[in-house]
Amino acid sequence: MKELKSILVTGGTGSFGKQFIRRILNDYPSMERIVIFSRDELKQFEMANMPEFKKHESKLRFFIGNVRDGERLKRACEGVDAIIHAAALKQVPAAEYNPMECIKTNVFGAENVVNAALDCGVKKVVALSTDKAAAPINLYGATKLCSDKLIVAANNMKGSREVDFSVVRYGNVMGSRGSVIPFFMKRASQGNLPITDTDMTRFNITLDQGVDMVLYALENAWGGEIFVPKIPSYKILDVANAIAPNAEKPVIGIRPGEKLHEEMITETDSFSTLDCGKYYVILPSVLTWSVDDYLKHFDAKYVDKGFKYNSGTNTDWVTIEELRELIKTHVDPSFKVIE
Template identity: 40%
Template sequence: MFENKIILITGGTGSWGHELVKQLMEKNPKEIRILSRNESSQVAMKHKFDHNLKLKFIIGDIRDKAALSEACTNVDYLFHLAALKHVPVCEEQPYEALKTNVLGTQNVIEAAIQKNIKKVIYISTDKAANPANFYGFTKAMGERLIIHANTLESDTKFVCVRGGNVLGTNGSVIHIFKNQIAEKSKIGITDIRMTRFFLTIEDAIKLLFKASYESLGGEIFVMKMPTLKILDLASVLIEASGRKNVHIEELGIRPGEKLHEILLTEQESNNTIIFDNEYFVILPDINIVGLKEHYSHYAPIDLDHYDSSSLLMTRSEIQSMLRKGGFIQ
């Protein structure tokens, strides 16, 4: 699929982008274009990949439709990662979140159609399901725009991939907890009952490729992800640090924060099939020619919803996952 192809990654200098580029390079593409606003991150990433000539770094913003369209010239596949992602930032500056996450996604759609890109893969989040904060609302709107794009007059296919938290990404709770242990001998948790979905970045990108290969266009691929209690995660990190007398402080839930995240809502479960052991697929309410027929032989799910409060990992399983990700010895 990707051999000798030109690929564009928006927001490609983040943690997802680094791992996506690393795994894409193994598939022998012709060129990978990395579009982002941060000059310093691009320079650092260029050094990390040893100035590989297949990588082309483009300073740009998905809010700038003309620059985005230029970056899309001759592109075969587009991974849309660019977004404002931090919940408090989006709560405090909703206009900026709207411009990037919604209007920017509209620009991606229009540029992809204009340049006849084969497929656009949009990276979404569990916070888009029954959103409780502005970030979640903007990502939910992005999903709807991407799905609707398949009804427009074009040959470009658009698909969503929805996942939860990825271990060790920029601003990850793991980095925060490790710094708090080292600097304060204290970890702050908003609520000790809180649970979350987690996956290693390597596994997340592998799943992302599967959706890229298998998708028809118009569906939402939902990653099946392990779940854990944030309290258990903190306890494992404290134990691994070897430090004594590290305390856990309960801070209270922040605005827009949920006790349990959800990857699949009760409403969506009515249109969801079991794709395989790693994915559910949500089919849209709107009519996209041939999509429901394509998935007609798959079994419907037997869940009312899919949230992070059930099938929790044990502390030993969390420990193994953190070791695999290289976060503890």
């Protein structure tokens, strides 16, 4: 990180973008310039005027733009050392109804990020992925799988350029907009929490853990890796019971394009997956460096043949009491159980 003096974050006004920029400002004072690249001028205005960002205004640059616009993205990347690619269309139902809009942003947008990095002398690119890119069953997941492939394959076309591209893959962030915990908290006062399936599970990751992963990739990626965190799972029914144990919990069925369990590493991926201690790493299909050197450097080892990383078969689980503490810490400090 010390050699990086400027960084650009696509989707920089989102939940991840703001938290990532907070960490950079607080932990890396040598960072000279941070470019916030996003579509919404109101969100940029509001972010620029938040006291925690206002006091660093000499370092911040706000660029209105869309990752679909390759020329605008290149202009924003001039003089940038690293790109964090967090911009995406993420709503599964909206993607199914508007498929080409999702493809234009998530696939063509990733291609534009790659081209901007190659043309502007960027040194590091880290793209955010999702569990839905592993064996995708909906269009959003399919576009993110394509995005991952584009980012990873960019390492094969960089030539003599000193740039590394890598991907960070994780599931829904705890308390993020549209996720189950805020939804249940809003519905709790009605005494009715609809459950899609009593067996449904999800991985649990906090926003700070997501930021930690991206920072790790920035500092340690050799190029082409997909980094996957080792994190606990929770049962959707346990989330409901943590928030409102006495509420009615009617089962409404799984929605189209939704999985019963989250999956981040498939059984097929096991042949190219390393256990690196804190994280798993899925290796690129075309290597530009020595795996033996990588294994030694990170004290890593291959996972067992047939290994898969699934929220339903995970060995680490969050209890109801732990969920309540996590909600207080990461979602709403004033949270109280609805009896």
